[in-house]
Amino acid sequence: MSDVVNGISRRIVDAGVPMETRDGVVLRAVVHRMADRESQPIVLVRNPYGEPLTRNIPVWALLAAGFAVVIQDCRGTASSDGVFVPFEGEAPDTIDAIRWCSQLPFSNGRVVMYGASYSGMVQLAAAVEQPDGLAGIVPIVTPDDYQTRLAYRGGAFQMGQLTGWYTMKTLQSLLYDAQRGRAVGDRMVRFARHAADPWASIGSGALIDAPVISEELPTWRRWAENDVTGDYWPSISYCDRRSEIAVPGLHVGGWFDLFVGGTIANFVHLRENAATPGARAGQRLVIGPWQHIDQSGTVGDFSFGAPASAAGAGLEDIVAQFAAAAAAGEDIPGPPVRIYVMQSGQWRDEREWPLARTAWTPWYLQPEGGLAPELPDRDGGSSTYVHDPADPIPMRGGQSGVFAGGLDGGNEWTAGPRDQRALDARNDMLRFTSATLDADVEVTGPVTVTLYASTDADDTDFVARLIDVFPDGRSVGVVDGIVRARFRDGQDESRPIEPGSVVAYEIDLWATSWLFRAGHRLRIDIASSSYPNWDVNGGSATNNALVDPDDRRTAEQRILHDQERPSHVVLPIIPSFTTPSTQSRSVTDSSHQQGDPR
16 A cells, blocks of 8 residues: 555554563553654653543644654553553663664654653653653653652642542553453452442541552552651652753643642753753743643633633644654754743743742731731731541642542532632631732742641641632632641651640642732631541651541641741732733733633
8 A cells, every 4th residue: 555645644553562671571552653754753652541541642743743653551551561560660661662662663763752640750760761762751740759749748648639540540450450361350349349439438447558449559558658758769769860861851730730849840950950951951841720631721610711721822732843853853942931820811931930030928927817918916926726637628629639529529629729618617727818909919930838836736737728819709729738747847757746836837839820810819728638638637646647547636726927926928929010031922811711800
């Protein structure tokens, strides 16, 4: 058959293409290519989820840009042989796959990697080894560290997203075993009981012993028991070796993705520390109003409009142009940073992150529930509440990887900007609200909250959330974060607190880009739980994953707000009179957005 018919090149799709790893395991791939090309660069995707979750890969755009596309199943998944062990063996398999792709008969030897989440992490795990043939990476919604940005956040176990992910992967593993002729009947019965209510299942005992998932995928137990860094996490993580990466990278994130902090950290670190000048200059960052798996521009309670979507942003073209330049060894096109400023209706191009013109502005928690840029009175006092781990505060949106569910059977747990008024009746949290804004305030950049606080428990958590209070009363969560008391200085070691002592806690809310409109108010909410996003702290100084629910205790929390101990949030305010680093691109009028006050 001719490679070209009526002037149209024929597309070839080969399934089950085998590759043997260094230890003799056969991995298989689907290969897409155009028949009339004898030599071309390769885009490699390594996928642990099976074919259905590869359908959003921009295969056509990459073929049009001159690539062949190889989508390989990770070890022990879908069509590939071996045993699936999350993350721990992916670096050597990925390096083998890069070498194999570079030697395919139709390859020109240059490989660019692409993929989201797990498929992004395998890119970084391989890139630190500087494999021959690797020309660039496109890690989408990808953390910078397995421990502190994947399994944990602020020292708290990322229970919500991990429960969902491990439940999905357990089912896939059982189905793969069944396809290979192994008996799974009894295991399927146990899985069905767990899947009927995963939250009740994992809450039936100590978290480390979560039924079924801790047995089918033992890394659940390893992740839960290793809350202190120790030797385990450095042995599997690429975090401390990212400076050895020697290729350009396109980092894509969402403001409401659970990995946005790591996505930004990867860009910033490689922009400053990658192994070569070309790699440093070739880092790019794109962040939209998206969550982990949805780039439609509709997230939480808001629709930011079609121009805010990945399609509206031209993300496929950005990916294709980046990949083409990386494969050719050319300068990477486009601005270093492209962000969507929520509530403004604009995508905006910038030169750096954080923005050089940022005015880092503290707003202080005030007595009687106020919030202002002025220090509180000298005798501003304190505010208290009681945290009951048996009745945790339910999450409502935010930066999360919880894809479904809610205590009322709804979807309030899913990521995004969501109205917090359903929590107004609760007295186990504090709210600090500003006066009405007399002008627009743009908050773009990292957000941190510093609390001077005490607890009568041996350990506790503090959760902070930045909220936009609309004139109609809606209280929309913009960004949030958590800190576990004994990990307030990081997870390299546990640093117990003395009950009753006042300690300074810094809560990293990661980052946002949100325009607070004139007529709105800013608010900071303080609590000690956000269920099921993070595991609920039972008050013990030991590993919280080992604590039985019956052994948990309440904690009385005290937040100080006086001049000597002024609890506050630092807002990265972008001065309205300052010209952006590069020309703004207005893509839609903000009056078209749901929730615009005008």
